[in-house]
Amino acid sequence: MKANDSQYILRLYVAGQTPKSTLAIANIKKICEENLHGDYDLEVIDLYQQPQLAQGEQIIAVPTLIRELPLPLRRIIGDLSNTERVLIGLDIRSKT
Amino acid sequence: MDMKELKKLTQKLRVLYVEDEDKIRETTVTFLNHFFDDMVVAADGQEGLESFEKEVFDLVITDLKMPKLSGKELITKIKAHRPETIIIAMSGVSGNEGRENSGGDFFIVKPAHMEDFIGVLKQIVEQSGEF
Amino acid sequence: MSNELESLREQLREAQETLQAIRSGDVDALMVDGIHGERMFTLSGADEAYRVLVEEMSEGALTLTAEGTILYANRRFSQMLKSPLEKVLSTNIYTWFSKEHQSILLELLQKNKEARRHKELALIASDRSVIPVYLSVSNPHINKMPDTICLVITDLTEQKQNEEIIASEKMASELLKASNESKKELLGILEEERKAKVDLAHANRDLSALSEDLVETQKRYETAEKIGKVGSWEYDVSTQDFWGSAEAKRIYGFPAESANFTTEIVEDCIPEKKRVHQALEDLLEKGTEYKLEFEIHPADGTPPKIISSIAETKYDENNKPMKVLGFIQDITQRKQAEKSLKDKKKELETIIEEAPNPIMVHNEDGKVIQVNKVWKELTGYRYSEINTIEKWTTKAYGEEMPTIKKYIDNLYELKHAVNEGEYPITASNGETIIWQFSSAPLGIINGKRTVVSSAMDITELKKKDEMIINQSRQAAMGDMIAMIAHQWRQPLTVIGMVANNIKLDIALEEEITTQELEKIADTISEQTQQLSQTIDDFRNFFKPKQEKAKTTVGNVLEGTLKIIGKSLENNNIAIMIENHSETEFLTYPNQLLQVFLNLLGNAKDILLDKVVADAKITIKIDETQDSIVTTICDNGGGIPEDAIKRLGEPYFTTKEKNGTGLGLYMSVTIVKKHLNGSLTWENKDEGACFIVTLSKE
Numbered sequence: 001m002k003a004n005d006s007q008y009i010l011r012l013y014v015a016g017q018t019p020k021s022t023l024a025i026a027n028i029k030k031i032c033e034e035n036l037h038g039d040y041d042l043e044v045i046d047l048y049q050q051p052q053l054a055q056g057e058q059i060i061a062v063p064t065l066i067r068e069l070p071l072p073l074r075r076i077i078g079d080l081s082n083t084e085r086v087l088i089g090l091d092i093r094s095k096t
Numbered sequence: 097m098d099m100k101e102l103k104k105l106t107q108k109l110r111v112l113y114v115e116d117e118d119k120i121r122e123t124t125v126t127f128l129n130h131f132f133d134d135m136v137v138a139a140d141g142q143e144g145l146e147s148f149e150k151e152v153f154d155l156v157i158t159d160l161k162m163p164k165l166s167g168k169e170l171i172t173k174i175k176a177h178r179p180e181t182i183i184i185a186m187s188g189v190s191g192n193e194g195r196e197n198s199g200g201d202f203f204i205v206k207p208a209h210m211e212d213f214i215g216v217l218k219q220i221v222e223q224s225g226e227f
Numbered sequence: 228m229s230n231e232l233e234s235l236r237e238q239l240r241e242a243q244e245t246l247q248a249i250r251s252g253d254v255d256a257l258m259v260d261g262i263h264g265e266r267m268f269t270l271s272g273a274d275e276a277y278r279v280l281v282e283e284m285s286e287g288a289l290t291l292t293a294e295g296t297i298l299y300a301n302r303r304f305s306q307m308l309k310s311p312l313e314k315v316l317s318t319n320i321y322t323w324f325s326k327e328h329q330s331i332l333l334e335l336l337q338k339n340k341e342a343r344r345h346k347e348l349a350l351i352a353s354d355r356s357v358i359p360v361y362l363s364v365s366n367p368h369i370n371k372m373p374d375t376i377c378l379v380i381t382d383l384t385e386q387k388q389n390e391e392i393i394a395s396e397k398m399a400s401e402l403l404k405a406s407n408e409s410k411k412e413l414l415g416i417l418e419e420e421r422k423a424k425v426d427l428a429h430a431n432r433d434l435s436a437l438s439e440d441l442v443e444t445q446k447r448y449e450t451a452e453k454i455g456k457v458g459s460w461e462y463d464v465s466t467q468d469f470w471g472s473a474e475a476k477r478i479y480g481f482p483a484e485s486a487n488f489t490t491e492i493v494e495d496c497i498p499e500k501k502r503v504h505q506a507l508e509d510l511l512e513k514g515t516e517y518k519l520e521f522e523i524h525p526a527d528g529t530p531p532k533i534i535s536s537i538a539e540t541k542y543d544e545n546n547k548p549m550k551v552l553g554f555i556q557d558i559t560q561r562k563q564a565e566k567s568l569k570d571k572k573k574e575l576e577t578i579i580e581e582a583p584n585p586i587m588v589h590n591e592d593g594k595v596i597q598v599n600k601v602w603k604e605l606t607g608y609r610y611s612e613i614n615t616i617e618k619w620t621t622k623a624y625g626e627e628m629p630t631i632k633k634y635i636d637n638l639y640e641l642k643h644a645v646n647e648g649e650y651p652i653t654a655s656n657g658e659t660i661i662w663q664f665s666s667a668p669l670g671i672i673n674g675k676r677t678v679v680s681s682a683m684d685i686t687e688l689k690k691k692d693e694m695i696i697n698q699s700r701q702a703a704m705g706d707m708i709a710m711i712a713h714q715w716r717q718p719l720t721v722i723g724m725v726a727n728n729i730k731l732d733i734a735l736e737e738e739i740t741t742q743e744l745e746k747i748a749d750t751i752s753e754q755t756q757q758l759s760q761t762i763d764d765f766r767n768f769f770k771p772k773q774e775k776a777k778t779t780v781g782n783v784l785e786g787t788l789k790i791i792g793k794s795l796e797n798n799n800i801a802i803m804i805e806n807h808s809e810t811e812f813l814t815y816p817n818q819l820l821q822v823f824l825n826l827l828g829n830a831k832d833i834l835l836d837k838v839v840a841d842a843k844i845t846i847k848i849d850e851t852q853d854s855i856v857t858t859i860c861d862n863g864g865g866i867p868e869d870a871i872k873r874l875g876e877p878y879f880t881t882k883e884k885n886g887t888g889l890g891l892y893m894s895v896t897i898v899k900k901h902l903n904g905s906l907t908w909e910n911k912d913e914g915a916c917f918i919v920t921l922s923k924e
Contacts, residue, residue: 015256015267017276047258051265054258061245062256062267077245078253099734117717123724123750130731163799188716206716207723210730 008032008040008090009069015062016048020079024063027080035092067091097218105221106131110151113137114144114158114170115186120206127210128157131217141165148174153181155220159206160187160198171199182220287360287380290367295320295336298375307360307382310353320378323350325357335364336376347383359383449473456557460538462490464511464548469493478534478557480525496523503536510540511548520558532559585662585682589616590675591639605684607655623652639676641668649685660686699893703821706828707765707790714761714793718754725750764789777811780848780855780921786816787823795827800834800842808850812923818901819921822894826859826917829890832882833863833915854904857919865910874908 012028014021025044032040047054047062057066067074067090076089086092111132115121116139125137136151138144142164148156156174160167167185174181185200186208202216248254255270281288287304289297297318305312308323320336321329328348335344344365350358361381449472452458458475462468469490473483479496481488494500499521509515517538524531538553576597579586585602589595593616603609606623613619616635620628631650638645644667651659662682669677725747732739764786784804795802827844834842839862847858866874866881873879875895898906904921 015269016274018255018269020253020255022276047256047265048267048269051258051267054265054267059258061248061254062258063254075241075244077248078251099731100736103735117720119721119750119754120717120724123721123728127724127728127731130735130737161797163797188713188720207720208727209723210727210734213727 006039006041007070008036008067008092009043010040010090011043011045011057011066011068013045013047013054013057013059013062013064013066016046018062021046021063023079023081024065027083027086028065031080031083031086031092035087065090099214102214102217102221103131106217107133109134109154111135112144112147112153112156112158114139114141114156114162114167116140116159116162120159124208127213141167141170144170145173148177152178154224155182155184157184157186158200160185168197168199175199182224184216285382287378287382289320289378289380291320291336291376291378293336293374293376304380307350307358307380308352309356314353323352324348325351332362335362350380359387453477458555460553460555462507462538462551462553464550475555478525478532478555479523480527480529492526496526498522498524507538507551510538510551514540517551517553520562532557533562534558582681585684587619587680588669588677589635589680590672590677591636592675593617594675595619596672596677602682605654605660606652612655622655624650625653638666638678638680639668641666641678643667649689660684661689662686696893696896699890702890703825703893706824710790710794711761711765713797715758718757721754722751774815775813776816777813778816779809779811780819780857781806781809783816783819784823784846784848784857786820787827791824791827791831795831795844798831798835798842800831800844803843803845804848805846806848808848808855810850810855810923812855812921814921815901818897819919822897822902822906822919823857823859825890825894826919829882829917830859830861830863834861836882837863839863853923855921855923857921858916859919860911860914860916862913864914866908866915871908871910875906 010028010032012024014024028042032042045053047059053059054062057064061077063077063079065076065080065086067076070091074090076086080086109132111128111134113121113125113128113135115124115137118139121137121139125135128135132155136147136153138147141158141162144156144158145165148170156171158167158170167187171183171185174183182202183200184202184204185198186204186206187198188206202219204212204216249257257268257270259266259268282301282303284301285303287307288299288301289304290299291297297316297320300312300315302312305315308315321332324332331346331348335346344363346362348360348362350360352358359382361383363379363381365377365379367375367377452472452474456474456478458478459472460475461470463470467490469488471479471488471493476483476485476488479488479493481492494504497503503519503521506515506517506519510517517536520533520535522531523534534555535558536553536555538551540548541550541552543549579588579597580599582599583601585605586597586599587595587602588597595610595614595616595618598610598613606613608619608622613622616632620632620635624631644665647664647666649661649663651661654660661684663685664680664682666678666680669679671677729739729747784806788802792802830844834844841862843862845858845860847860849856849858870879870881874881875891879892895906898904898919898921902921904919906917906919908915908917910916
């Protein structure tokens with residue numbers, strides 16, 4: 001599936017292998033697989049390696065997840081452990 | 097003497113003719129009948145002997161080779177009984193053999209020629225004188 | 228306006244959120260503006276994972292300055308060096324390597340190399356033990372310290388140990404193999420040695436045996452010379468000395484030990500010494516073969532002997548005649564034997580040559596070794612014309628040559644004498660002579676199987692036989708003609724009489740009627756018919772070609788009776804026929820008729836001779852499985868005892884008159900030779916019976 005075709009384009013900014021970062025990666029992966037049915041494009045950006053990328057999105061706290069598409073932009077900060085909050089935050093209709 | 101004269105002289109003779117072969121006998125009888133009025137014919141030696149014993153013959157003409165009683169035997173018997181009988185022996189055996197042994201007075205070879213017969217008859221007639 | 232408000236509200240919300248997240252510990256890193264751009268500020272344990280990784284990994288990890296000072300080392304490294312970390316940090320890396328490895332290490336750590344560098348080296352731990360290691364170098368380009376070198380060290384000890392074990396194991400097996408090889412070689416060598424010893428023992432044994440043999444041979448040689456009466460001699464070309472063996476001396480009549488055996492003394496014994504000497508010279512000068520026989524007068528006065536002498540020249544290295552080696556043999560006896568053999572041979576040849584019967588000696592090579600005088604005389608051929616079997620058979624047998632030659636070829640297989648029978652031979656003058664041959668094996672002469680063939684000339688005999696046959700045939704013909712004459716006499720007589728009758732009628736001038744004439748004509752016809760019939764009956768008998776035809780005995784008998792029947796009737800001879808055979812068979816009817824005619828004729832003759840009353844001839848024809856038997860019996864009193872045996876002989880007759888003695892002989896011959904049967908006779912009842920047995924085939 002081409003990136004352009006996906007309904008959801010998500011970007012997760014992490015800080016290398018800090019505990020919260022690794023947690024956030026695992027969590028978002030799980031949420032996408034269970035709710036987005038492959039209709040998503042997820043990018044993990046390690047600001048520890050490329051800190052300058054934080055400027056573009058105005059990232060202050062890490063990890064931060066940005067929903068690029070569909071507009072408007074949504075931002076969720078944290079390790080994404082609270083699945084409910086993530087779904088609401090990203091405006092993803094739950095499976096039920 | 098001519099034939100007719102001869103015939104006259106022979107006619108009165110009593111003759112016995114013996115011959116076993118039928119056809120020869122027949123034809124010879126025809127011949128002899130011209131010369132003899134009184135002829136007895138026998139068909140074999142035995143018959144001949146029987147006839148001879150019954151009557152007296154002046155002349156016997158006989159074949160030599162015959163079954164039962166041969167001509168030669170017959171001649172012997174006749175000569176024994178009545179030697180004056182004149183005998184002419186006839187045979188197919190030519191040569192001196194037959195002539196000498198027959199016992200007969202005259203011998204004629206078969207097949208006989210007329211002239212032979214005539215010659216012998218003439219001699220007989222002359223010999224016996226005048227009848 | 229509301230938009231601005233909305234956006235502000237949004238920003239505020241986000242800031243609050245962020246603050247909240249920070250406070251709640253949901254985040255563990257912050258992005259801070261630094262002098263050189265965005266920087267990350269981790270809150271807690273951001274590096275932990277990395278740190279743990281590096282610390283706990285099983286490789287040693289170091290960071291070094293360009294000079295080699297250890298800035299950081301992980302736990303593993305300090306373990307490798309068997310030294311506490313504080314003793315490791317800040318030390319110089321080179322100190323932990325041997326002198327030789329230091330230079331290598333230096334090269335490895337060259338800052339200029341971009342790629343990762345690897346090398347196998349060895350650490351020297353604090354307790355002086357040597358640790359084999361694998362180094363991996365990289366230049367990480369850390370911001371703060373761009374010259375930092377990163378080192379990853381892997382401990383190869385275990386690996387090395389394993390390698391060693393394997394290597395040593397390998398070596399051990401190699402050694403084992405090698406030792407086995409050597410062992411084998413050694414055993415091989417020992418075996419060879421043993422064998423050599425055995426061979427030596429054998430050789431020694433042989434040697435002693437040989438020398439024994441030599442002595443033995445010498446003795447035997449001398450004995451051989453003595454027995455064979457052969458002496459050896461030598462003539463030395465240079466010294467002209469003559470040497471002779473003991474036997475040679477004895478032959479010449481000198482004592483065996485006599486020292487005086489010179490050329491002159493020897494030559495004195497030889498009357499022909501010039502010839503002998505010449506032969507020796509020829510041998511030496513021209514190389515002519517030396518092989519002669521000459522007479523010697525032995526020195527001890529014994530009778531002269533005949534010597535055979537052979538010799539050869541022995542040459543030296545320059546191919547010059549050195550010696551002459553020769554043998555002499557006393558062949559006096561042999562010569563005598565040869566002479567007497569020759570004499571005997573001559574005698575034998577003379578005997579054969581002068582024998583009264585033709586004799587030929589020939590062998591399996593087709594060579595005629597000898598033909599004697601009589602053979603040549605009778606055939607008229609010279610020896611040179613018939614000196615091979617091929618020549619002889621071609622000349623003598625003409626067309627029959629191949630058959631006869633083949634037959635002669637088989638004679639060489641003979642084991643005993645055989646009588647071969649009669650053969651017609653063409654003599655040199657073209658005439659045919661008939662010889663009866665017999666041959667006998669003589670064994671092997673000169674390596675070839677030889678046969679002697681002798682013959683009896685029976686040409687005359689055969690001619691006589693022919694004559695007899697002709698005579699009897701003539702006699703038979705005579706009989707036949709007599710019979711024809713007899714049968715013709717009667718019809719002729721009748722015709723004659725008929726003619727007489729006509730003539731008489733004419734002479735007596737009596738009339739002949741037409742009927743009479745007709746009768747006469749009939750009679751003449753009848754009689755001429757009979758004459759004709761007789762001719763026909765006899766004609767078959769005179770047929771020139773004798774052909775085989777199928778007929779029955781009954782038929783032939785009928786034909787016979789046509790001829791002789793009347794005669795029998797005239798003579799009062801009764802005939803009785805009992806025919807039990809109707810079988811047709813292949814035979815010569817004419818010849819059989821002749822035989823029957825002869826037998827019936829004989830029966831008639833005897834019956835007439837004896838003047839038998841009730842003369843009777845009985846003919847019985849019977850059949851067995853292979854033959855037809857005809858028995859003709861008469862009651863003529865039988866054959867006299869002393870005549871029975873001789874009855875079939877030519878010229879023998881028991882008839883009182885007119886017996887030629889040939890008829891029965893002919894009949895016997897015909898039945899045996901042409902009709903493949905037999906004719907016998909015996910006395911039976913009141914007369915004799917003649918039995919003709921014919922094979923049905």
